[in-house]
Amino acid sequence: MEYRRLGKSGLQVSALSLGSWLTFGQQISDETADELMGVAYDAGVNFFDNAEGYAEGKSEIVMGKSLKNHGWERDTFIVSSKVFFGAENKGPNGIGLSRKHVIEACNAALRRLQVDYLDLYFCHRPDKNTPIEETVFAMNTLLQQGKILYWGTSEWSAAEIMEAISVAKQYNLIGPTMEQPQYNLLERKKVENEYLHLFNNHGLGTTIWSPLASGLLSGKYTKGSTGDTRLDMKGMEWLKESVLAEEKLDKAKKLQEYADELNIPLAKLSLAWCLNNPNVSTVILGASKTEQLKENLTTIDILPRINDEVIEKIESIMQTKPVLSQF
Template sequence: MEYRRLGRTGLKVSTLSFGAWVSFGYQLGVPEAKKLIAAAYERGVNFFDNAETYANGQAEEIMGQALRELGYKREEYVISTKVFFGTGSTAPNTTGLSRKHIIEGTRASLKRLGLEYVDLLFCHRPDPETPIEETVRAMNWCIDQGYAFYWGTSEWSAEQIEEAWRIAERLDLIGPAMEQPQYNIFHRKRVEEEYAPLYAKHGLGLTTWSPLASGVLTGGHFSVKCKYSGGLIPEGTRMTLERYKFLQEKKLVEKAHQLQIVDNLLPVAEELGCSMAQLSLAWCARNPNVSTVITGATKVSQIEDNMAALAVLPKLTDDVVAKIDKIVGGTE
């Protein structure tokens, strides 16, 4: 495993990490989670991502219990969680980025995880109803109380991140050290263009999500079609889950053209001797501004396949990347 600094911080995270979104709670319980976390950890993964909203808090409970039962030393792994969406309550102060919800939401997350602190605490989305100054002060308070070591954002615009930094510098507080954006072969403009000034100016680190575009960027190893080619939905995939059926419309109807693009990319993966998933993960990790690529899995075999993407990184020459770009064409 390769380890990278999280932006300009001194924290080192594994280039490939493991997240609990979708799988923990809705698909997997503690026994399965233990097997997956152990498989990732044994292959050098040290960063595990979560959020208060994943399975309405159940994902945090499952991850916390799994880690306790596995008995790993706390200093050997990095845990993140995110606040904003809450855990399903409709009460007016149980979502958003008010000082009240940030502090109460973080405390609740720590209780579910069974931890004294998380390493990374994210604002899961921007909150147009809360002044950014209130959010910056609240996140710094959480750090001062020892609830988290670093704070960051997820899916904030460059302008919003810049404003948070201006406020932090004016108040002599800590600015957001990291951002968690979507990043994959199809979705790249925010990471590669919008955030570009932030890397050198603020040392922004990235913990990117959806490297496989919700499973669209899969296939290979002698498969001639992507997993969802032709709009077919294999049993047991996230798109069959009631809560995530919206992905069917988004990925298989609105963006159906991407399925053909993946089929056209498969020969590139075959030439490199890897799966489409491995090619896609290595493509994300190739970006020097990416600190870690968050992967997901419901089977140990998927963990094994994902981790093998590291061996593909040296094969992604400029010529190969140019070939990928030509096949993909326009991106978001």
């Protein structure tokens, strides 16, 4: 496993990590989730990603039981939660980024995950109804209490992150360390354009999600089948429609052909492409089967093969590189 600094912080995160969205407490059994955790840890993964909103808190309960079951030393793993969407209770103060919900959600996550502190705590979405100052102060309180070690954002705009950084500097507080954006060969604008100032001038780290574009770049759908996948899950119709859009599917099929030429599985080629970006601190993997996870965890081995020629060919196939903004 390769380890990378989380932005300018001193925290070392495994280049590949394990997430629980749509799987833990929902798509897979608790036994399978526990097995996936063990497979990842044994391969050198040290970051396990979660959120209050995943399966309405059940995902954190499952992960917490697994962490307790394995009995790993606390300094050998990093665990996260995210606040915004609420868990089982979604009353007026059970969602959002108010001081009340940020602090209560953190305490609830600690109970569900059965840990004394969260290594990473994310604002899962921006909250238009709460001043950013209130959220920054709440996060700083949790840092001072030792309940979280680093805080960050997820799917915030560069302007919103900059405002949080400015507030922190103004009041001598600790600002956001990392952002968790979607990043893959089909979704590139934020990481490759909008956030460049944050990377270059503020050392923002990233824990990217959906590196396989919800499975489109995994090789599962290039034959047109969605059976036994998350796209067949109840309530995921919106995702299925988005993922299997004709234009995206055509690009995935062409990329599949190139992956076959290289004799590299499409999933591993797509993951390696993400890892090739120096502004990516860690790539969060999702998995429902241990064999799938074991295979994707070997992506590190093919990184030396992702040279300029391969990147150029991928770009010519996908045609998704964003045009840089002119400032």
